Amino acid sequence: MSVTLEDFELDIADYLWAESERLGQTDVVAFLLAPGPISSQNQAIRNILSRLEDDDEVSESVTDWLLPRMTKTIESYAKLHGPAPEAPLFGGSSAWRQGYRD
Secondary structure (H helix, E strand, O other), X not given: OOOOHHHHHHHHHHHHHHHHHHOOOHHHHHHHHOOOOHHHOOOHHHHHHHHHHHOOOXXXXXXXXXXXXXXXXXXXXXXXXXXXXXXXOOOOHHHHHHHHOO
């Protein structure tokens, strides 16, 4: 059995949404929910990252709040599970094996 980030994308996005609501980050909440409810977002994490990269109108406060939390969460996932060889978001397991499997 293989576990990939894709299996957890909605959980991670939901966590970011709940945390931003809990901490009163209304601009982050609005950004995360702009495409619709988290539960209906397909490839939620990839879409968040794409929107952060492509949208020139994303505020710095949204980027500054989201990126460190996403980095920490994704790195934690990689340490625990390691990406599957076909995981396109990470470039496959060989891209991460050296740094997280030592």
